[in-house]
Amino acid sequence: MTQRLVLHEDPCSGNCHKIVLTAALLGLPLERVQYDITRGETRTPEFLATVNANGRIPVLQVDDRFLPESNAACWYLADGTALVPADRFARADMLRWMFFEQYNHEPNVATLRYWLHILGEDNLSEAQRGQLAAKRAAGDAALALMDEHLATRDWFVGDGATLADIVLYPYTSASGQGGFALGDYPAIGRWLARLGKLPGFVAMS
Amino acid sequence: MTQRLVLHEDPCSGNCHKIVLTAALLGLPLERVQYDITRGETRTPEFLATVNANGRIPVLQVDDRFLPESNAACWYLADGTALVPADRFARADMLRWMFFEQYNHEPNVATLRYWLHILGEDNLSEAQRGQLAAKRAAGDAALALMDEHLATRDWFVGDGATLADIVLYPYTSASGQGGFALGDYPAIGRWLARLGKLPGFVAMS
Incomplete structure (x- = not known):
């Protein structure tokens, strides 16, 4: 994978940790941008317009595209690897x-x-x-x-x-x-x- | 697909309709076994032991295996078809x-x-x-x-x-x-x- 992978996250969130863990087990480098959800940092107009209209983290950025939902992000990273069964x-x-x-x-x-x-x-x-x-x-x-x-x-x-x-x-x-x-x-x-x-x-x- | 496909369902449930709709759009025949969730018919010992330990419908039966969770059942039916993007x-x-x-x-x-x-x-x-x-x-x-x-x-x-x-x-x-x-x-x-x-x-x- 030669894409730029950026995780928009709150480090206290287990939903974010799922993605960090998937990337770590696969040896994929992840850039990380952090937000504090208790301060409303994922509900700002800028966040809603560019990262996720649903106002939630995590979001996995793949080059210039944004993928919300933690389990979908894990799937994206692991698709085609042993972490997704072939059967x-x-x-x-x-x-x-x-x-x-x-x-x-x-x-x-x-x-x-x-x-x-x-x-x-x-x-x-x-x-x-x-x-x-x-x-x-x-x-x-x-x-x-x-x-x-x-x-x-x-x-x-x-x-x-x-x-x-x-x-x-x-x-x-x-x-x-x-x-x-x-x-x-x-x-x-x-x-x-x-x-x-x-x-x-x-x-x- | 030559498998026997049986949907364990409550016809009032939209979660069941997802699976019926997926099968219909793909032209797959589905047998249907019906339960009334308002009468607790998915919480009986027999249901919990054989169909779903989580006590919920729908469950898609594929030959003698049982697959709970409506969206997973839709995925199983549609995997490899145009209803799941190749990209x-x-x-x-x-x-x-x-x-x-x-x-x-x-x-x-x-x-x-x-x-x-x-x-x-x-x-x-x-x-x-x-x-x-x-x-x-x-x-x-x-x-x-x-x-x-x-x-x-x-x-x-x-x-x-x-x-x-x-x-x-x-x-x-x-x-x-x-x-x-x-x-x-x-x-x-x-x-x-x-x-x-x-x-x-x-x-x-």
Whole structure:
């Protein structure tokens, strides 16, 4: 790949770490431009006009084109490599876990970390407080499903690490900051350790 | 494809319609097994043990293997066809809109339809009522982003329909049932009409 790759990111974001981790495991150089989402730096008119009209990071810049959505950026980097299975069913099954991550995992596991660890419980709105119990239950359900799946497997799909493992890693590894008890999920613990030993692995800043 | 394809579905679900629509546009025969999610038919021990441990439909069965997550099922059916772009950036950009659909669109646009049209406003919990305003605002933001994108394009990615269009179609076309005013989004209206004219198109039951 001879393109210029620039990651527009907030280093506290697990969604950004997915892309950093994918690039690191593939040995791809990434330039990095940092924003602080708690200061609204991704909602400025300039950001909305040039980087992402959706006002969110991460965004992967490929030369002069911009690709929002963390899992799509990981796919772009890994397309054609061993991190995306060559088998048709396995490739779709990997995407199944990537959609699970965005629908069942991130809105619960990552959101509780953001609310409780980054914003702080005292600063939550009434509407946010009203969702704490439901997000706790849904986050634990997502972790329990992962733990059950990993009880008999080393990786989510097939015999080696794929993007399914990479995109589920950051917010699972940081879930203790959202009040989740990773000790309740021993297969997840073994999988996190396994992934942390892959050549090129980098931890979240 | 010589495999047996069985869709485990609830015909009221837009997530199921995505898969029906993909198969119809590709001319693939689908067997269909129906469940009523409002009666808990996807949470029975048998369903959890054989079809999907996550207790959700749709699930695409390919011979004796089961693939949850609607967008992953669409990918499986369309992989290698014109509904998935051959260009690397365009393929990732299509996935970008598919992740947007699951993260920004479905939890707001589809959930309000489910709460207001299927469950009924009088039957909502206090916690659900507390989220109505936020989901209305987030759903309108998702529709506005789509409308802005489509103002200068016929399709989400490239020059023809892709899975990005197909997965965004069902809940956008049904968004009036969730109280959204599609008349406010003229480019979306033109795009819905355009998609409805594709050869093989089938509407939601």
